Amino acid sequence: MGLSSIFGGGAPSQQKDTTTSAKAASNPIAIELKNQIAQELAVANATELVNKISENCFEKCLTFPYTSRNDPCIDQCLAKYMRSWNVISKAYISRIQNASASGEI
Amino acid sequence: MSSLSTSDLASLDDTSKKEIATFLEGENSKQKVQMSIHQFTNTCFKKCVGSVNNPDLSSQEEQCLANCVNRFLDTNIRIVNGLQNTR
Numbered sequence: 001m002g003l004s005s006i007f008g009g010g011a012p013s014q015q016k017d018t019t020t021s022a023k024a025a026s027n028p029i030a031i032e033l034k035n036q037i038a039q040e041l042a043v044a045n046a047t048e049l050v051n052k053i054s055e056n057c058f059e060k061c062l063t064f065p066y067t068s069r070n071d072p073c074i075d076q077c078l079a080k081y082m083r084s085w086n087v088i089s090k091a092y093i094s095r096i097q098n099a100s101a102s103g104e105i
Numbered sequence: 106m107s108s109l110s111t112s113d114l115a116s117l118d119d120t121s122k123k124e125i126a127t128f129l130e131g132e133n134s135k136q137k138v139q140m141s142i143h144q145f146t147n148t149c150f151k152k153c154v155g156s157v158n159n160p161d162l163s164s165q166e167e168q169c170l171a172n173c174v175n176r177f178l179d180t181n182i183r184i185v186n187g188l189q190n191t192r
Contacts, residue, residue: 029113030121034128036109041132045139052147060157079160081150084170087162088146091171092138095178 053081149173 026034061073099105117125153169154162162170 026124027117027121029109029117030124032109033114033117033125037129037132041136045136045143048140048143052143056147056150057157059151060154073157076160077157080154080157080162081146083160083162084150084154084166085142085146087167087170088149088174089142091174092142092145092178095175096138 049085053078056081145174145177148177 057074057077060077061070096105149170153166153173155166
């Protein structure tokens with residue numbers, strides 16, 4: 001489960017989700033179902049990330065006629081992409097929060 | 106991970122069903138945000154990150170990424186408004 005751990009798989013939002021966890025103890029089948037859903041979402045997110053990074057870093061690091069690899073560039077590009085993801089995520093989430101605070105959404 | 110059988114699922118009571126519906130609603134909206142972040146990062150990385158020769162983002166790149174998302178969202182809102190007005 002290496003990939004899914006990137007997106008916090010295996011630890012579904014049960015603990016964080018105060019609306020549902022505040023109620024009586026869940027049915028074990030319900031818990032299992034939630035775990036599986038969370039796990040699949042984590043895998044889907046990790047897959048999406050891997051695909052997007054591969055596409056972008058392939059584009060940035062390799063050139064015609066693709067005779068040689070460029071591992072140092074790929075490694076740096078991967079780090080850069082992850083950092084970009086964090087910057088974008090922060091900017092987007094703060095925008096959502098501002099919009100909801102000012103009643104736009 | 107063990108998989109659930111159909112009879113397991115059929116045995117769920119209404120409370121559990123409701124709980125799962127709420128859970129799905131929450132995961133669904135989280136997932137929408139996640140997918141948007143994937144899309145914005147893909148678009149803005151292409152536009153803001155020039156050559157790759159170190160693993161850190163320069164301050165210009167970082168600024169560009171944040172501006173890029175915000176301008177994209179501005180554009181999105183303007184398009185929605187524009188389409189609403191033409192109706």
